[in-house]
Amino acid sequence: MMKFSRRATLLGLTATAMGPMSLALAAVPGDKRFIVVVLRGAMDGMAAVVPHGDPGLSALRGAAPQGLLDLGGFYGLHPALAGLHEFYRSGELLPVHAIAGPYRVRSHFEAQDFLESGADHRMTSGWLNRTVAAMACPAMAVGVSVPLLLRGPSQIANWAPHGMAEPAPDLYAAIAALNQGDRVIGPAIAAGLKERGFSARALMGKTEETNRNAFPALAASAGAMLAAPDGPRIAAMELGGWDTHTAQANRLVGPLKQLDAGMVALKTALGPAWKQTAVLIMTEFGRTARINGTGGTDHGTGGVAFVLGGAVKGGRILADWPGLGAGKLFENRDLAPTTDLRSVAKGLLAGHLGLGSAALEQIFPASAGVTAAKGLV
């Protein structure tokens, strides 16, 4: 593992102008690790962390699903998140419910920009890059690109495994559908996906299918690099496949399992460094409280974020639950947001990385009214 980690570190860090940052290695207090995972496409928080104790749920979603993993009675974790549930039981997972950023847009692209900017408008740098600037520590984007979250004045390394980046099954499915009318390309894509092991039913979203996108492998690589003595201390990763407008019960299983396996792989690869690690998993918005006409959910507002890691005070839920009954939904369609995502992020930057309020105000502009959540770590 050390050998791989060293090689990966060299590959990644030398590839994208690492020079000035390695000088600042010693600046990180206590060698803390901070990782942000962006779930692109809007994860349905009410399916990931099911509020089955709320009497209004069944009217919106029908009976609660079988096999939920208990989170203290009122909430249950999706069965595909067994690894995260173990973290919860060992006090290392803190789900945050009814959370949203400060913006109220339902466009993926805009909302992702705002989520990563850390503001209610698009900025040219991301809040994690500004964090890196304040910390003066090495940081890395793990994946084929540097997300807006990590773009900005501070130099960021970028690492991705060799080989090609396979899309998530739902993107393959969308591509297959879009090209099916082409007499040459259509049959070729259909046959190619079949040869790659995607059944036609899976591509239609009809069955559970393991996402072949290598998120757990990516997370393991990230963990190995973060564990290295000369490795990055701040990192960002991305995982797609959450835009479940149809057949959500089946479509969600793949991405959830990827996320779950990824976090388990991250912990394993970090080894002893896990104790100094906090991870924030966030998505651009939640989804509609009601199931739509095609067994899916549409773009909504309030959702779920996860905070986890060896440094996290977990084993509980953080939520000011707004309720699902009559008149409780935001615009009569979405879970109402009661926690500002920035308060959780600021709480982690303050509690975990030791940043002061002046730095936090620079990282999240015009957020003086948003108090950093206390006691997360």
Next chain:
Amino acid sequence: MDTRSIHALIRFGLGRRGTEQLPADPGTWLLSQLRAADPPRIDPFPSTASGLAALRDDRANKPMPGQSKARALFVAQAAGELGHALTTAAPFQERLVWFWTNHFTVSLRRGECTGVACAFIEEAIRPHVAGRFSDMLLAVMRHPAMLLYLDNGRSVGPNSLAGENGKRGLNENLARECLELHTVSPAAGYTQDDVTALARILTGWSIEIQGEPQGFVFRPRAHEPGEHRFMGHTVPPGEEGGIAALQFLANHPATHRFLATKLVRHFVADEPASADIRRVEAALRDTKGDLAAAAGALVGLESAWQPGTKLRTPREFVIAAIRSLDPPEDRRPNTLGLLGALGEPFMAAPAPNGWPDKAADWAAPEAMIRRIDWANGFAGRLGARDPVEIADLTLGPLLRPATLDAMRRAGSRRDAFTLMLTSAEFQRR
């Protein structure tokens, strides 16, 4: 946006580069590219001299794999060639360079032509894409890359001075491919005797590698003496005989028909209409093989302005994708390695007949999935740019409403850009 303007860049060019200006008069814009030479800026510029010097060193030093000077030269020059395709403002000229380079295939898979492969493009092909076919044919047949690839450098006339010691003899490889693939094609009805005769006519057409000056050399000692009967004509001995034979082949009606068919198949349709072939054939015949006239005739075909009839090859696909996003030079993918992964390694066609030119040849299921996988990886470079805006720039009115709709509903910018790159309207030209 006018469909013809964007179509001109896609059908006859390499796809729109970023926000490059669209031609107001597409036909005039295309034909104007035939007048101005637009060679790639490659440092050091490919040349036969440097390529053969590298080959000479490699032969002497027998380098380990990866240490070959010729290979290093090729990799640097190939990157220059492909980089040029990403930025050229004369993409029709570049497409013609690609077409004729493939017509006269030299491949790294055979012979020792690696060091001179890019010199072949710049010396034998590019100067002639708007010139006479007979000039291009002569330049090709005398180029060390072709002479190495198809073994003519060591072909010796049986009755020549060099042949009389009996160690070496005739090699028909170049002569056969010249007839079958480069000029008249089997439709002309030539015989094995004609193949052998042309091989004898071309004996002595060789390469100076060890001595100076390096390059093409006619070796009288290896040349088969006497007159030759070739396709019903008498060809005199000497180097002039070969030149005359090639001149005859270049202006043969069967050559015009064959070239016209290939041109229309490449630029217009997998199954070219015979009326279209006749138009281009007539242009070649009436101008004694003026390739600019042939290119002009192609542009003048009504059917050439029907979008989407051809599938982009992996190289065309990748170049168009990169031109569409138009990243800065230091953020462009390694195109050379990529073409290998996608099944069209640069200057490495499997056989002398070159890369195939029909959709079915490129639409193998795994090949299509690899395009998708690559596109998805490349789409990660989109950054914060608006994929819908790029789609509008790149495809204009050719973008289907269904694709636009799918892009707008995609879960991320990157997914949306992947959808554009893998759409049928982008994969076709």
